Amino acid sequence: MGDPTNKATLFDALARVGKALGSGKRLELLDLLAQGERSVEHLATAAGLGLTTCSAHLQTLRQAGLVATRRDGTKIHYRLAGPDVAALYALLRDVAGARNAEAAAARDAYLGPADTEAVDRDELRRRLAAGQVIAVDVRPAEEYAAGHIPGAISIPLGELAERITELPADVEVVAYCRGAYCVLSHEAVRLLADHGRPAVRLADGMLEWHRDQLPIAA
Amino acid sequence: MGDPTNKATLFDALARVGKALGSGKRLELLDLLAQGERSVEHLATAAGLGLTTCSAHLQTLRQAGLVATRRDGTKIHYRLAGPDVAALYALLRDVAGARNAEAAAARDAYLGPADTEAVDRDELRRRLAAGQVIAVDVRPAEEYAAGHIPGAISIPLGELAERITELPADVEVVAYCRGAYCVLSHEAVRLLADHGRPAVRLADGMLEWHRDQLPIAA
DNA sequence: ACACTATTCCATGAAACATTGGAGGATGCG
């Protein structure tokens, strides 16, 4: 043990996992998979990739051990290999945002002006338990179905404008989406504010909720 | 906000950090830097790299925001940009070990037979406080000087055989080194056992100690 | 100003990776 060959082998094996995280497309796939399992075709269209390209990226992730598969008829569903993978992705994202100026700039450009106030998870749970707020899941209905915050109702962002009357006018709304780097809740809060509804967003989203093993309704 | 161009820019910026983690040599450099700051030349020899090659890898890490530099005379010292970087490295290592069979095999081959029993950090702190054990830091003296567990004494592995008489024969020794993937404490415990000394190792090491913000003596 | 040290920058060839189209394998359905 301890000889240089084994050492290089070990670090190269760790690097295989690092390499898997070294492509924007693959990170986008992980981001999607953190919301629930998906078929290859679904992932390809959601990430704007060719089918074979998407499959190749998924193979890379699978060889690194970050994702697992399940066969259902002719379809193959991919999912994250475990909650630790979500934690790794979240930490990579946070370290990049904190240490890398370019990443921070790209995040701000993507999420839009940071004008929407946010509450954290503990605060949301307290206010939900007290009946002071309504939690609205603005992700696609499919992701809501795969798991959501207990008590939340589903109104995908695309339907929010027309379904806004479903929300009581006198109760504050807390909108949430995929995670801290997801744009959906930002846009939802802006839209609600434009309609004169009191709304704030959850500071992060399902990714972090799931990572921290908080209760999930399905 | 929210348009595909910004989204791709964001994920590519995150991928720059991922790419930095996608080379065995760079992970080795991070592993060394987790023990304290080092000059370029020192890192190059410790990692078995050419000077210019090492410098190039360090530039990659610096552009990703994972390391920072400090000038001292003619030398430039590199260090991790923050404790979150150590946490990211540790999590990458743990996820790889748990999810990737190749990485797990390489780790076992490098660390040797898992015959040495280990105590965790809480247990060590309890026994140290009670005066039941002696903690021995078997890393190079330089790394001990850069920061070590309070109360530990320094006996680098290379000097352990000749300095074994410095240890009282009737008190159990807990050896520790860089981290869970460092071979030094494994070898130290085997060597001590060969000399009939009661010894166990700390399950991980300074990397995790530092990551979890436990008290450090310098 | 001069030489000296430590490090970075640059150019180059070799190796690895991403993307794409087409062939092939597994599953389900009529």
Added chain:
DNA sequence: CGCATCCTCCAATGTTTCATGGAATAGTGT
């Protein structure tokens, strides 16, 4: 059984990364 669907495997292309040696740079000491 034959066909359709969904996905993976394979081969070929252009792009990116890696390692290395020589030149250039910033700071130090005389």
